[in-house]
Amino acid sequence: MAWAITLLLLAGTVWLAIEGDLGGTVLTVLAMVASGALAAHSTLLRPRLAAGPEGLLVRTVGGSHRFSWTEARLRLRTTRRLGRDSTTLEIESGDHLLVFGRIDLGEDPRDVLDVLVALKGQALS
Incomplete structure (x- = not known):
């Protein structure tokens, strides 16, 4: 577009x-x-976020970053701007905080979080 x-x-x-x-x-x-x-x-920068058994791969302007499942914290954040709710997926690891919206992910961040939590559970079990 x-x-x-x-x-x-x-x-x-x-x-x-x-x-x-x-x-x-x-x-x-x-x-x-x-x-x-x-x-x-x-x-x-596509894809911005990729996940596998070993962890996450995030592509940014500064390069690619790998995070293992044990070091990555995942959470959703909902904010209200201009009268509209916006949900983002936050990935935190050490001194990195990465924020992904619907446009970055190509899907609803809630759905992506569900898939990531399932992958993380499989990898850690």
Whole structure:
């Protein structure tokens, strides 16, 4: 979706440049760069979270991080913003706190937590 928006903004930028609208061109270029950066981030860091028998693998801008099941603490956090409840999955390990929302996970964080707890239980038993 972000790539499609970036392409539409590129077309808008070209059109505004041809029309000679300097202000509009600058604004659409800025929007296009922001949308392109978001699209690249989403594409390059997929999957953000992977789980297996040995633990968790988390991909961030700073690189990949591995956490064993014994050191990873999992929990849900629900906050209310702009009149809407938002649920996130928090993974804490040592000095790392990683927060994943629905967009990061591609699923409801509650469902992901259920799967992770089941995997953790199997791995530790």
